[in-house]
Amino acid sequence: QDELKILDTPDGTIGPAPCALTCSGVGRWNDTDPYCWQNSGYHTAKVYRHVDIRDCNFVSAPVVTMTTGSISFTGLCPSITVSFVNSKQFNVYSVEDVRASKMLRDECSVYWSAFGYNC
Secondary structure (H helix, E strand, O other), rough: OOOOOOOOOOOOOOOOHEEEEEEEEEEEOOOOOOOEEEEEEOOOOOOOEEEEEEHOOOOOOOOOEEEEEEOOOHHHHHEEEEEEOOOOOOOOOOOOOOOHHHHHHEEEEEEEEEEEEOO
């Protein structure tokens, strides 16, 4: 029997084991507003984007892991960090200084997995 055991979550909500869910996807480099790369007005020289996880049907904030990657042969994408997570979306910021135009030129997508509860 497959079992997913979640020891903790961002908001401390632990649900029943049968409701534990893994959901994964890709926030594509060419997604449109509000799910696109944008230059940050708050963190100078960083970019950010929202990643939509509504279709996972989480009832609370899941544990999220993610990385950037490119399907472009010449694309080189920066490291990212999570800045906010709820049951519907999470936000990522670049760790390195970069502009949104580079994220688009290098076709940088966000590859993610989320672990949470759906009941």
